Amino acid sequence: MQNFSHIPVMLEECMENLALKSGGVYFDGTVGGGGHSYEILKRTAPDGRLIATDLDDEALAAAKERLSTFEGRFSLHKSNYKDYAKVLDEEGVDFLDGVILDYGVSSHQIDDPKRGFSYRAKEAPLDMRMDESAALNAEAVVNTYSEERLSKIIKDYGEEAFAGRIARNICLAREEKPLKTCGELASIVEKSIPAKLRYGGAPCERKTFQAIRI
Template sequence: MTGGLKVDFGHVPVLLEECMEMLKLKNTGLYVDCTMGGAGHAKAILERTSPHGTLIGLDQDEKAVETGRERLKEYGNRVTIVHDNFGNIKEILNRLHITGVDGFLFDIGVSSYQLDHAERGFSYMEDAPLDMRMDVNRLTFTAADLVNSASGEKLAEIIFKYGEERWAKRIAQFVTEYRTQKPIETTGELVQIIKAAIPAGARKDGPHPAKRTFQALRIAINNELELLESVVADAASFLKPGGRICIISFHSLEDRIIKQQFQNLSGLCSCPPGFPVCTCGKKQILKVVTRKPIIPSEAEVTRNPRARSAKLRVAERVLNSQEVE
């Protein structure tokens, strides 16, 4: 969901050609873009499956839904747009009476619109209310609520687990000390606390000192990783044989989960070494297509620096046992 700096829902689709190739698009296929964002990937799918291909576009951000409806209106009834979280993919597809899908696309993480509109509270580069909710209509608990109510131990756990921040305990300590004087209400306040907590020498190199903490809070508020763990299997259960699931991630925690879920669904035995007979009962549902993730070319990163950390993993639905026989 990474994009350009625009007043509207800016969107430069990441790994576009790679995604289109890996989806193995058919002009009669049904595809689901589970993170529609600025509709860049969705539009490309519709263009390349003309005239009969159809698409379901999901997004939990109301602004993305509005943008998608506007940018995809020319495709008429070939498009169905749903304002919902991809974690509810089973319920959404059942509600639409969908039994088989030719391909799923996920572009995980925060969108450029959310980063570039300071009032959403995702960016550590501008001062704004500390919010970070992707769905402001359905979520009531903000990042400000979290940093002002969680214990120091819980904050440290969140920042370390979801941000992989080595200074997590110290940042949590500084946060809890600061809030005894006044509540933390803005991104600017939190950035200053983080900078004070991380020793100057550790802030000289690498990313912005607040990057990992902001990432951690965003993931916690929106329950991102837990949803990702379950949605891979949910999506796979709707894939037609030969259909593919393509997932773009932007940091190691997401990529690790995707890789693990693909492996779990590939039927690899998980019994301890030396077991004479397999007892785990795993069955192959997916075949991993990308043993190593696909990454953007240097040319794409030059055009769109936010694509730098993107990784694309792809898996394909295998024939079920009845079809094999």
């Protein structure tokens, strides 16, 4: 299991906005390694309760270990936070005092080449699954989705101005051979962006990778 230990970004601001109180019930929909959850449990002692979800098995294992100090006050579920109603029903909870969601990809996922999240990991497989047991991965998306569907995904979820051009070039490239690696996709994206816009700002591949991951 990878080391998930890190200090969450804007931790104090998050805790302040949650208005934590002892005895409260809180929901962390993206528990990750348990950074936010740990602070919630610590600051709501002795009887605050936490319910948390994540799709990443490694994250859930790390969170369970990290939160072990608070045994009996938390429960972890392998679930998408969107299914919170089902999770809360299972827990017998009908009211929450606070909810926290962190939509970003965690550093451990980006740093692990086999997960295929990073456009910098050129030889990494096109995976990008939060839930590694899920059937659909990024390789299937870029190799089987229609040009129109790819363009819509990249535009809607990546806010990429050149979504149509990128989608078209993905489809042209896969006619030659299926796309297998992050490097292959990154190269197509880079070539689809006008040269004058490729450098000086955020990496041009970022928006497309974000869109396909979502």
